[in-house]
Amino acid sequence: MALIEAERVALRYGGPAGTLALEDFSLTVEPGEFVALVGPSGCGKSSFLKVVSGLHPVSAGSARLHDAPIAGPQHGIGMAFQNATLLPWRTTLENVLLPLEVSRDHRATFRRKRAEHEARAMALLRTVGLAEFRDHAPFQLSGGMQQRANLCRPLVHEPEILLLDEPFAALDAFTREELWGVLQDLWTQRRFTVLLVTHDLREAVFLADRIHAVSRRPGRIVKTRAVDLPRPRTLATTFEPAFVDIVHELRDEISRVRQA
Amino acid sequence: MSETRRLRLAPWLATLALVAVWEIGCRVFAVEEFLLPTPSASLAPLWEYAGAIWHNAVFTLWVTLLGFALAVVFGLLLGVATGASRLAYAALYPMLIGFNSIPKVAIVPILVIWSGIGAVPGVLTAFLISFFPIVVNVATGIATLEPELEDVLRSLGPRRRDILLKVGLPRAMPYFFASLKVAVTLAFVGSVISETIAGNRGIGYLMVQASSSFRTLLVFAGLLTVAAMGIGMYALFAWLEQRMTGWAFRGQQPIG
Numbered sequence: 152m153a154l155i156e157a158e159r160v161a162l163r164y165g166g167p168a169g170t171l172a173l174e175d176f177s178l179t180v181e182p183g184e185f186v187a188l189v190g191p192s193g194c195g196k197s198s199f200l201k202v203v204s205g206l207h208p209v210s211a212g213s214a215r216l217h218d219a220p221i222a223g224p225q226h227g228i229g230m231a232f233q234n235a236t237l238l239p240w241r242t243t244l245e246n247v248l249l250p251l252e253v254s255r256d257h258r259a260t261f262r263r264k265r266a267e268h269e270a271r272a273m274a275l276l277r278t279v280g281l282a283e284f285r286d287h288a289p290f291q292l293s294g295g296m297q298q299r300a301n302l303c304r305p306l307v308h309e310p311e312i313l314l315l316d317e318p319f320a321a322l323d324a325f326t327r328e329e330l331w332g333v334l335q336d337l338w339t340q341r342r343f344t345v346l347l348v349t350h351d352l353r354e355a356v357f358l359a360d361r362i363h364a365v366s367r368r369p370g371r372i373v374k375t376r377a378v379d380l381p382r383p384r385t386l387a388t389t390f391e392p393a394f395v396d397i398v399h400e401l402r403d404e405i406s407r408v409r410q411a
Numbered sequence: 412m413s414e415t416r417r418l419r420l421a422p423w424l425a426t427l428a429l430v431a432v433w434e435i436g437c438r439v440f441a442v443e444e445f446l447l448p449t450p451s452a453s454l455a456p457l458w459e460y461a462g463a464i465w466h467n468a469v470f471t472l473w474v475t476l477l478g479f480a481l482a483v484v485f486g487l488l489l490g491v492a493t494g495a496s497r498l499a500y501a502a503l504y505p506m507l508i509g510f511n512s513i514p515k516v517a518i519v520p521i522l523v524i525w526s527g528i529g530a531v532p533g534v535l536t537a538f539l540i541s542f543f544p545i546v547v548n549v550a551t552g553i554a555t556l557e558p559e560l561e562d563v564l565r566s567l568g569p570r571r572r573d574i575l576l577k578v579g580l581p582r583a584m585p586y587f588f589a590s591l592k593v594a595v596t597l598a599f600v601g602s603v604i605s606e607t608i609a610g611n612r613g614i615g616y617l618m619v620q621a622s623s624s625f626r627t628l629l630v631f632a633g634l635l636t637v638a639a640m641g642i643g644m645y646a647l648f649a650w651l652e653q654r655m656t657g658w659a660f661r662g663q664q665p666i667g
């Protein structure tokens with residue numbers, strides 16, 4: 152059974168005359184898959200993530216999670232965005248713990264299980280190389296370090312699904328490529344399902360099992376490309392002809408979409 | 412001289428410069444003392460009437476701080492309400508704006524009718540004049556959550572109370588402490604206005620008494636006293652702001 156199932160979804164912001172962000176958008180994601188969405192700016196990629204997380208209802212069609220209609224915020228979903236939205240008055244560790252403190256599923260037992268939760272958070276921080284910085288404030292971390300902590304936060308409550316909206320877009324090329332590796336490690340260890348929105352085609356090919364290209368607004372999927380490169384992928388992979396071919400193929404498709 | 416020393420000296424030097432201009436101006440243009448006394452002459456009554464000034468200043472300080480304390484409590488409550496609930500915002504904001512637009516001088520006579528002459532109108536005027544900036548700042552701090560952070564939080568299915576306590580309020584604290592600095596100086600304006608209109612004690616009352624007997628020197632001594640108290644309280648709350656919300660001043664100083 153599919154984990155996420157969007158069928159002919161339409162999404163309109165505002166009243167009947169409002170912006171139509173998605174139309175006829177169909178996508179199925181199986182548990183444990185790593186799926187990337189690419190497409191021109193403003194085509195509705197972030198909007199689709201809002202549909203999956205239950206932050207915005209669909210205007211037509213159906214969006215289902217575990218075969219149940221998505222209505223309102225869902226259990227077991229973590230999100231991270233382009234800007235690290237760490238709380239400046241909390242330490243790195245406290246920031247990573249935040250979802251456990253406020254989420255419907257964990258807040259009741261948060262205090263009692265504090266030690267267990269901290270151990271979980273520390274395990275994540277170790278994976279991304281931030282263990283020594285647990286007690287630092289966000290402004291004492293570099294941009295890349297903040298983004299790593301920002302990746303740990305949605306994972307601490309061990310969600311089934313991780314929604315990533317251009318998580319590395321604000322970083323320099325070196326840090327970005329380093330974090331691809333970090334994210335791939337986390338995913339390999341834990342096998343959550345990922346829906347990644349990105350503008351960086353190399354990033355999509357590096358990370359994803361499957362890439363969907365989205366048309367101009369109103370967005371719908373115009374091309375699907377499976378990526379069958381072996382894992383773990385490394386920076387060396389990005390120079391292999393197979394990798395480069397997929398990137399070119401996607402680039403051609405996107406420029407066609409943009410001109411259409 | 413190092414940058415920090417220069418910054419530290421700057422306010423003193425600027426104040427000295429103002430005093431110097433005032434002193435020299437008065438002497439050069441031979442301004443009559445009952446119109447505008449020189450600062451050096453205004454200092455004399457600070458000694459001469461030290462007892463009366465001290466007595467009235469302490470009274471004004473208490474009245475101001477009492478009104479200010481009320482303003483902090485109500486300002487926080489109203490700020491949280493209007494910041495956290497769009498309904499409360501829509502319902503209360505126009506009223507608050509209207510209220511803030513009324514000159515507080517016009518309210519003092521009403522307060523006197525209600526509570527007679529004395530400390531109460533002073534406390535209430537200080538309260539009324541100083542709580543508005545607190546409300547606006549707290550509400551702004553809570554209501555301007557970054558949309559991305561809001562999405563992250565909402566996707567977790569939290570209670571509104573948790574968002575308010577763990578994100579909204581901490582986020583509003585720098586705004587809150589910044590508003591305290593302004594509000595406390597406004598509170599002095601309120602209490603002194605009230606004392607000049609309807610007081611029987613306090614610096615404002617002292618100044619009215621002095622002016623009705625043309626003791627201009629004493630009036631200016633009173634003004635200097637109010638200004639000094641205002642600066643003192645401002646400095647206190649500026650210090651408190653740095654202590655409480657150091658994280659919002661990153662880069663300016665390391666956190667402790």
Ligand SMILES: Nc1ncnc2c1ncn2[C@@H]1O[C@H](COP(=O)(O)OP(=O)(O)OP(=O)(O)O)[C@@H](O)[C@H]1O
Nearest residue numbers: 164165170172191192193194195196197198199368
């Ligand atoms: N809250 C909103 N209210 C009204 N319109 C919106 C809202 N959010 C997005 N839109 C509109 O919906 C369309 C799709 O927006 P969306 O953010 O999903 O695009 P995107 O594919 O994520 O673009 P980008 O790659 O630039 O982030 C845009 O035309 C945008 O103007």
Ligand SMILES: [Mg+2]
Nearest residue numbers: 196197198316
């Ligand atoms: Mg977007």
